[in-house]
Amino acid sequence: MKKFSIFLLIMIAFVGFTSCEHDDDVVFTAQPDADGIMFMSATAESYTLTSETANNIAERFVWSEVDFDAPTTVTYELQGSSDADFSSFNIIGTTGENNLGVTVSQLMSLATEAGLDNDPETEMPNAGDIYFRVRAYAGTDGSNGLNATSEVMSLRVVLPEAIIEEEENPSKMNLFLVGDATAAGWSNDNNNMPLFRNPENDNMFNFSGRFAGGDGVEGFKLLETLGAWQPQWGGTDGTLGVNAGDSDDPAAISVEDDAYYTLSLNTEDMTYTFEAMDVSAATMYDMVGIIGTATTGTDEGWNDDMDMTQSDFDSHIWYMNDVELFDGELKFRANNAWDVSWGASTPISGQGANANDPNIPVTAGVYDIWFNDLTARYILIPAGE
Numbered sequence: 001m002k003k004f005s006i007f008l009l010i011m012i013a014f015v016g017f018t019s020c021e022h023d024d025d026v027v028f029t030a031q032p033d034a035d036g037i038m039f040m041s042a043t044a045e046s047y048t049l050t051s052e053t054a055n056n057i058a059e060r061f062v063w064s065e066v067d068f069d070a071p072t073t074v075t076y077e078l079q080g081s082s083d084a085d086f087s088s089f090n091i092i093g094t095t096g097e098n099n100l101g102v103t104v105s106q107l108m109s110l111a112t113e114a115g116l117d118n119d120p121e122t123e124m125p126n127a128g129d130i131y132f133r134v135r136a137y138a139g140t141d142g143s144n145g146l147n148a149t150s151e152v153m154s155l156r157v158v159l160p161e162a163i164i165e166e167e168e169n170p171s172k173m174n175l176f177l178v179g180d181a182t183a184a185g186w187s188n189d190n191n192n193m194p195l196f197r198n199p200e201n202d203n204m205f206n207f208s209g210r211f212a213g214g215d216g217v218e219g220f221k222l223l224e225t226l227g228a229w230q231p232q233w234g235g236t237d238g239t240l241g242v243n244a245g246d247s248d249d250p251a252a253i254s255v256e257d258d259a260y261y262t263l264s265l266n267t268e269d270m271t272y273t274f275e276a277m278d279v280s281a282a283t284m285y286d287m288v289g290i291i292g293t294a295t296t297g298t299d300e301g302w303n304d305d306m307d308m309t310q311s312d313f314d315s316h317i318w319y320m321n322d323v324e325l326f327d328g329e330l331k332f333r334a335n336n337a338w339d340v341s342w343g344a345s346t347p348i349s350g351q352g353a354n355a356n357d358p359n360i361p362v363t364a365g366v367y368d369i370w371f372n373d374l375t376a377r378y379i380l381i382p383a384g385e
């Protein structure tokens with residue numbers, strides 16, 4: 001009986017050992033998922049991309065899970081491309097989950113690769129399509145051949161065009177007369193007369209008026225800012241010179257006689273002309289003023305003139321200092337009547353013709369206003385310039 005029991009135990013152990021050996025021989029063969037992989041998430045009609053929201057999640061892609069019929073890790077790789085054929089692509093990210101968020105910044109990078117931009121001054125479009133697909137593979141390194149790739153999904157993206165804010169009255173360079181041939185003398189802040197800037201070319205200036213001259217008179221120079229000696233302009237023989245603050249001051253432009261001259265200069269070409277003019281037949285006005293809605297902010301501004309001051313040095317130059325104007329229009333006119341009036345379509349500076357001229361457009365502000373009745377040129381200089 002004892003021998004039988006021992007035999008029975010040996011048989012049971014043998015059977016158990018054999019069973020375990022067969023368990024170790026079981027092999028699982030991974031198979032492609034017959035259903036493949038597909039996107040499950042719906043997308044918006046379009047996506048607006050801005051740098052301010054660059055770190056925000058623009059879209060969370062969700063896809064179906066893949067079953068390779070084996071106990072193996074499945075890795076999902078989201079790919080993005082600027083081309084629908086994915087001839088080149090970026091790996092947006094990998095995950096073991098069936099979803100992945102994509103940031104605005106990542107979409108903007110693909111939009112740039114697609115040739116989109118938000119610069120309104122370029123010919124490149126600011127809207128277009130970018131593309132996505134998801135690839136699933138067994139394991140974690142993607143090197144085996146067992147994988148599945150979804151169909152391509154397109155997203156419409158828009159890069160809002162940048163708004164270029166332009167100042168209604170951008171700061172412009174002014175030039176003021178200084179020197180013993182001018183009304184201000186050698187003072188750099190003495191209500192110095194300005195040159196009249198060309199409304200079509202900010203580099204061109206004109207002044208027609210009286211210059212003192214003769215023996216003992218050095219002449220005149222030009223300053224960009226009242227109260228400052230630099231930048232300082234001068235010239236010799238038709239060629240301009242300038243000291244911007246880092247060189248020697250230029251020579252004064254000489255004046256032979258106390259007479260009327262026309263000064264024309266081009267700061268880009270660095271040239272000038274200075275020629276005598278005959279004003280013997282010029283009209284002398286008792287008064288010149290401004291009139292229009294810009295003087296009051298209402299239509300009542302057309303009822304009364306605001307009188308200008310006549311220069312003691314040159315009776316054809318008129319000015320007003322620190323005048324508050326409103327959004328509106330104005331004209332210059334002589335002797336508080338409409339017989340002689342001047343206007344133009346250009347703000348800040350221009351030239352009238354006394355020929356049923358248009359009204360001058362004005363933006364609200366405080367200005368020094370100058371007018372030359374010889375040439376009908378005007379200039380409005382914003383306070384502080």
